[in-house]
Amino acid sequence: MARMSSDFDVRYTAELxxxxxxxxxxxxxxxxxxxxxxxxxxLRQVDVTGVEPTAHTYPAFNVFRPDESREWFxxxxxxxxxxxxxxxxFIVTKVVE
Amino acid sequence: xxxxxxxxSDLQSRLRAGEVSPVEALExxxxxxxxxDSGIQGxxxxxxxxxxxxxxxxxxxxxxxxxxxxxxxxxxxxGEPCTCxxxxxxxYRAPYDATVIRKLKAAGAIPFGRTNMDEFAMGSSTENSSFxxxxxxxxxxxxxxxxxxxxxxxxxxxxAFAALGSDTGGSxxxxxxxxxxxxxxxxxxxxxxxxxxxxxxxxxxxxxFGKTVRDTALLLNAICGQDPMDSTxxxxxxxxxxxxxxxxxxxxxxxxPKEYFIGGIDPQVDKAVRAxxxxxxxxxxxxxxxxxxxxxxxxxxxxxxxxxxASANLAxxxxxxxxxxxxxxxxxxxxxxxxxxxxxxxxxxxxIILGTYVLSSxxxxxxxxxxQKVRTLIRRDFTQAFEKVDAIICPTSPExxxxxxxxxxxxxxxxxxxxFTIATNLAGNAGxxxxxxxxxxxxxxxxxxxxxxxxPLDETNLLKIAHxxxxxxxxxxxxxxx
Numbered sequence: 160m161a162r163m164s165s166d167f168d169v170r171y172t173a174e175l176x177x178x179x180x181x182x183x184x185x186x187x188x189x190x191x192x193x194x195x196x197x198x199x200x201x202l203r204q205v206d207v208t209g210v211e212p213t214a215h216t217y218p219a220f221n222v223f224r225p226d227e228s229r230e231w232f233x234x235x236x237x238x239x240x241x242x243x244x245x246x247x248x249f250i251v252t253k254v255v256e
Numbered sequence: 257x258x259x260x261x262x263x264x265s266d267l268q269s270r271l272r273a274g275e276v277s278p279v280e281a282l283e284x285x286x287x288x289x290x291x292x293d294s295g296i297q298g299x300x301x302x303x304x305x306x307x308x309x310x311x312x313x314x315x316x317x318x319x320x321x322x323x324x325x326x327x328x329x330x331x332x333x334x335g336e337p338c339t340c341x342x343x344x345x346x347x348y349r350a351p352y353d354a355t356v357i358r359k360l361k362a363a364g365a366i367p368f369g370r371t372n373m374d375e376f377a378m379g380s381s382t383e384n385s386s387f388x389x390x391x392x393x394x395x396x397x398x399x400x401x402x403x404x405x406x407x408x409x410x411x412x413x414x415x416a417f418a419a420l421g422s423d424t425g426g427s428x429x430x431x432x433x434x435x436x437x438x439x440x441x442x443x444x445x446x447x448x449x450x451x452x453x454x455x456x457x458x459x460x461x462x463x464x465f466g467k468t469v470r471d472t473a474l475l476l477n478a479i480c481g482q483d484p485m486d487s488t489x490x491x492x493x494x495x496x497x498x499x500x501x502x503x504x505x506x507x508x509x510x511x512x513p514k515e516y517f518i519g520g521i522d523p524q525v526d527k528a529v530r531a532x533x534x535x536x537x538x539x540x541x542x543x544x545x546x547x548x549x550x551x552x553x554x555x556x557x558x559x560x561x562x563x564x565x566a567s568a569n570l571a572x573x574x575x576x577x578x579x580x581x582x583x584x585x586x587x588x589x590x591x592x593x594x595x596x597x598x599x600x601x602x603x604x605x606x607x608i609i610l611g612t613y614v615l616s617s618x619x620x621x622x623x624x625x626x627x628q629k630v631r632t633l634i635r636r637d638f639t640q641a642f643e644k645v646d647a648i649i650c651p652t653s654p655e656x657x658x659x660x661x662x663x664x665x666x667x668x669x670x671x672x673x674x675x676f677t678i679a680t681n682l683a684g685n686a687g688x689x690x691x692x693x694x695x696x697x698x699x700x701x702x703x704x705x706x707x708x709x710x711x712p713l714d715e716t717n718l719l720k721i722a723h724x725x726x727x728x729x730x731x732x733x734x735x736x737x738x
Contacts (some may be wrong), residue, residue, distance in 0.1 A: 213635060
């Protein structure tokens, strides 16, 4: 069942996207993006019966590589941009209480 | 200074004749940048020492030996910043070379300079850079286009011999048009995306900017090829893209899509493009009317698919392994939310929201899936048109460069600037913008770009067709006054 752009809830969507928005941003985006959603409503006019979706224009299938380890970053290189690190590990916000 | 105004081809001649060394060329370029970039702000940073180290050992007999190339700040070069013009990546230093950079270095080229862009490649004016806007070298109160506005501006202003950019919805071709240089988007899959910070994975392609079609082809030769690190890269053989430059246009059929010649195009753009088409006729090309009936849906399809893919690709910016991290957080969710709030600019946030929404439960079918189906129809339009013609000819941008600040509050209007470039990304085909004249606004000349859209994998022919027009005019020799 097709939904209307009036169902668009910026605050809820921002939660899904793990993104804080200010009150001003929420209301501004609500109005700007509602306009964009109104604009894309025209896609409903298109008859897409029997049309396959295109995810990639020149799809390659089953692109594999051998299941072998290769030379890549060592711990030091991988941590080079770490906001916080210790003992060759990333320090992160506590997740488990 | 004079060295900096050379094309890559001419620079190569001098390097190989021993008239100038790679170090001299690089230093001359750096001097030029120091003199004028404060007025253009095309560069976010540059590391002369790193480039000099490469210049000192450069082998000028290699395909791009000793030639400095400016790099859009979205492509990883080991040891250099890769900010994507975003605060969320401030301080990040690339731990690896993108495949295109590895290839450029293997061809003897010297990556030099990080060019400004719209943040995470989202924009059409480079105003969305978190750091500063870039000015159009032809009129510094106007935008250079985007998102690869920095790359286009530095090539146009002789602050670079050539540059790399990326094109997701027109981000190479449109700034090339607005700045009066050549910009090419390859067929999707021609160039590896490994090391390109992803915006929309099914649309993104890295491509060259040059002062001439030949220079653009030389760069394309160096960067194409299948890459095991990019499973979307094509196994197609890489031809010599310069091979047909100089051939005449006998038998070439060019299609004018009626949907691309509508009201709403700036009259001066329309005039210049139509004059170019007449020029093509005089060069022996046959002009054919074609139709791309689903054109009106392209911008809508794009802003669903691209934002959806972007919302997924930008999920990695979470303050855990690199980039900005919010301080004094109250827990994991707060860590994510505040890091991203502090790190992302307005347009990026807007697109993440839109993309998340169209993928969310209950809306996926109505928006994303439907958009992908319309995308199939858009692709089919091109396939059918290419049965009748060798390439499609049209404007690149409906208007010349607009004033900085003019559209900041109107995202939808900004999106419509991409109307002629976007469908090509959706279809996966190649496209090139070349200068075809000037418009005049406020007593200043502003470049107009002509776009040629090619069959998939047909860049050699596309470049031949572009080159023939270029060589029959002087547009490519024009330079902005500094």
